[in-house]
Amino acid sequence: MKFESIGLADKEAKFSNVEHVMAELGFIHAGQWDYERVTFDYKFEDLVKNEIYYLRVQAYATKGEIPSSSAQIKFLIPILGKYYYPHGVEYEGEEFPKNIVDKSTQKLQAIKDKLAI
Numbered sequence: 001m002k003f004e005s006i007g008l009a010d011k012e013a014k015f016s017n018v019e020h021v022m023a024e025l026g027f028i029h030a031g032q033w034d035y036e037r038v039t040f041d042y043k044f045e046d047l048v049k050n051e052i053y054y055l056r057v058q059a060y061a062t063k064g065e066i067p068s069s070s071a072q073i074k075f076l077i078p079i080l081g082k083y084y085y086p087h088g089v090e091y092e093g094e095e096f097p098k099n100i101v102d103k104s105t106q107k108l109q110a111i112k113d114k115l116a117i
Contacts, residue, residue, distance in 0.1 A: 011117040016069035035065040052083040
């Protein structure tokens with residue numbers, strides 16, 4: 001599921017600011033970066049249904065290299081996917097629970113608000 005209407009795509013920010021905000025909001029990026037691209041993930045676990053979902057926020061460097069604190073990054077369209085073991089995450093053709101979609105929307109809005117973009 002793509003979150004096109006959020007308005008985060010194509011916004012730019014300093015990597016160090018984004019890294020701080022994403023950590024504050026519970027996103028991780030661990031080893032999911034190279035010098036040009038970065039991915040931040042927020043994991044949702046539905047323990048009743050035993051399902052896992054990931055809200056994925058991706059970006060790429062427009063100036064400098066990741067993980068340099070002075071790098072400038074540009075966001076892509078955020079996506080929500082459902083995890084299937086052992087195959088991975090599926091983003092399309094899924095029915096996502098309303099509470100997961102609502103929480104994802106809130107998280108994405110919080111990113112925009114905290115970064116003032």
